[in-house]
Amino acid sequence: MREIPLYNSFVKIESITKGMSSDKKYYIETVDGQHMLLRIADASEYAQKRTEFENMKHLASLGVPMPSPIDFGTCDNGKSVYTLISWIDGVEVETLLPSLTLKEQYIFGVESGQILQKIHSVPLTTICDNWAERYFSIIDPRLEAFRSEGIHFEGDTIILYYLESNRDLLCNRPQCHHHGDYHMGNMIQSDTNRLSIIDWHTVDFEGYGDPWYEFNRIGIKFGRFASGQIDGYFNHDVPEKFWKLFAYYLAASAITSIVWAKYFAPERIQDILKMNTDILHWFDDMKNPIPTWYLRDFS
Known part of the structure; x- marks a missing residue:
């Protein structure tokens, strides 16, 4: 997780256990007050997760009300793939x-x-x-x-x-x-x-x-x-x-x-x-x- 470019701005990291996904999920707060959702999956899912992230970017650009895609990449020395999106309070x-x-x-x-x-x-x-x-x-x-x-x-x-x-x-x-x-x-x-x-x-x-x-x-x-x-x-x-x-x-x-x-x-x-x-x-x-x-x- 420390390899994620925005990691140094994280001031709060809470594990999320709700849901049936195999992804590891975390609620994130940053030093400048942003709230985010971090998902981490096995690197074998890189292509699938990349497609998901690009689709989210496209839909968000069309005005679909949804979390904003923030960052995507690999971490844990290439063993994992992460997706970082905005958190919606409500x-x-x-x-x-x-x-x-x-x-x-x-x-x-x-x-x-x-x-x-x-x-x-x-x-x-x-x-x-x-x-x-x-x-x-x-x-x-x-x-x-x-x-x-x-x-x-x-x-x-x-x-x-x-x-x-x-x-x-x-x-x-x-x-x-x-x-x-x-x-x-x-x-x-x-x-x-x-x-x-x-x-x-x-x-x-x-x-x-x-x-x-x-x-x-x-x-x-x-x-x-x-x-x-x-x-x-x-x-x-x-x-x-x-x-x-x-x-x-x-x-x-x-x-x-x-x-x-x-x-x-x-x-x-x-x-x-x-x-x-x-x-x-x-x-x-x-x-x-x-x-x-x-x-x-x-x-």
Whole structure:
């Protein structure tokens, strides 16, 4: 860490343990009063971290509300790679929403949807592989794992049938850069009342893919917020095909999480099983692609 050029200005270094990333994370304060986040990873991740840093710089330059990229490089005699970004003081939207009115929750959702749309407006600079092939190369083995060793529940065959019979929905989908983990816990209402997006270091499907795939982490716990996010993203004109793909990605994510939780997070099994049964309810046993919690033209 001492090799980081700004190290001599650090007056406070606090380790951060929250989150599932393998990165070492630190809250930093500098002699001139700046607050920063320092992430340190193994040098084998240099190329990936470099790409992340450059993408953050580009998005920040477009006005996406997010931490400002400050510095990037190697340390620990070349054994580690570091990323230094600004720290955003504020409250997680997930913590804030319960204290808001339903209208305020919806307004927050609209703003988050507009930000996501701006993130997705950045075109990929390289030719991408076919999205359907990339997606199914990951999801199909997970679905097979559920069939062979998952915890089965009433209605699981309905979800599996929907996923199998609607695979063509993923054909010829456009692709763009992803945030990677777009949910309420990664949204901060800053001390200056600005909604900002944090944690740009989750790499799912190598950081790019179908833009609508990112809705699989939407904050359904707050239906008004989720409705607002969808409306904000589409400027209140949601295409029919979105709903079918939204149901697809949500259901696939939920049912394939069961085996993961069985082995790695058994304490979450019941919550994930409930999510699957909720999905069956929201989409009327997968017969109606518009979920029951979606509110049209809420204001």
